[in-house]
Amino acid sequence: GENVEQHPSTLSVQEGDSAVIKCTYSDSASNYFPWYKQELGKRPQLIIDIRSNVGEKKDQRIAVTLNKTAKHFSLHITETQPEDSAVYFCAHSGGGADGLTFGKGTHLIIQP
Amino acid sequence: SQTIHQWPATLVQPVGSPLSLECTVEGTSNPNLYWYRQAAGRGLQLLFYSVGIGQISSEVPQNLSASRPQDRQFILSSKKLLLSDSGFYLCAWSVLKYYTFGSGTRLTVV
Numbered sequence: 001g002e003n004v005e006q007h008p009s010t011l012s013v014q015e016g017d018s019a020v021i022k023c024t025y026s027d028s029a030s031n032y033f034p035w036y037k038q039e040l041g042k043r044p045q046l047i048i049d050i051r052s053n054v055g056e057k058k059d060q061r062i063a064v065t066l067n068k069t070a071k072h073f074s075l076h077i078t079e080t081q082p083e084d085s086a087v088y089f090c091a092h093s094g095g096g097a098d099g100l101t102f103g104k105g106t107h108l109i110i111q112p
Numbered sequence: 113s114q115t116i117h118q119w120p121a122t123l124v125q126p127v128g129s130p131l132s133l134e135c136t137v138e139g140t141s142n143p144n145l146y147w148y149r150q151a152a153g154r155g156l157q158l159l160f161y162s163v164g165i166g167q168i169s170s171e172v173p174q175n176l177s178a179s180r181p182q183d184r185q186f187i188l189s190s191k192k193l194l195l196s197d198s199g200f201y202l203c204a205w206s207v208l209k210y211y212t213f214g215s216g217t218r219l220t221v222v
C-alpha cells in the first residue's frame with residue numbers, strides 16, 4: 001500500500017481531556033482503516049477499525065471518523081485516562097493481500 | 113480460537129551471523145502471513161507477506177528472506193546479519209482483513 005501520514009508524532013493531554021490523532025492517505029483503493037495501540041515492548045493491539053462504507057464508528061470512549069473524499073481518518077479518545085498512554089498507529093489497506101501500511105505513530109502522554 | 117506463536121522473544125546476535133525467526137498460527141487455514149519490522153521509536157515496516165505455501169512477496173530489498181514451508185508456518189531468515197537489522201520483528205496473520213500480531217522478537221545485532 002501507499003504511505004500514510006500521521007500527526008502529531010507526540011501528543012500530551014491532561015487526564016480527562018480529549019485526544020485526536022489524524023492520518024492522511026493517498027491510495028484511493030484503500031478500504032480498511034484500523035487503529036492500533038502499542039504499549040512499550042509489546043505487540044500492537046487493534047483498538048478500533050472502520051471500513052470505507054461508513055463514516056464514523058464508536059466504541060465507548062474511542063471513535064474513528066473517515067472522510068474518503070479528503071482521504072483522511074482520525075482517532076478520537078474522550079475522557080482520557082492514564083492507561084491510555086501508549087503509541088498509537090493508524091494503518092490502511094486496499095483490496096489485496098499485501099498487508100497494512102502503517103503511519104509512524106503518535107506517542108500519547110496523559111498528564112495526571 | 114486462532115492463536116499466533118512467535119519465537120524467540122529476544123535474541124542477541126553478532127554481525128555476520130545467520131538468523132532464523134519462526135512464526136506459527138493455530139486455529140485457521142490458509143491465512144495471509146506477514147513479517148513486519150519496527151526500528152526503535154519508529155513505525156512498522158512490512159518486510160514480506162505470503163498468501164500461501166511457497167508464495168512469498170518482498171516489500172523492501174534487503175539481506176533478509178522469508179519462507180513458508182507449511183500453511184501455518186512463516187520463517188524469517190538471514191545468512192549474514194547487519195547492525196541495521198536490529199529491531200522488533202513482528203509476525204502477523206490476517207483473514208478477511210482482520211490482522212493479529214505475534215508477541216514479537218527483539219533482535220539486537222552487536
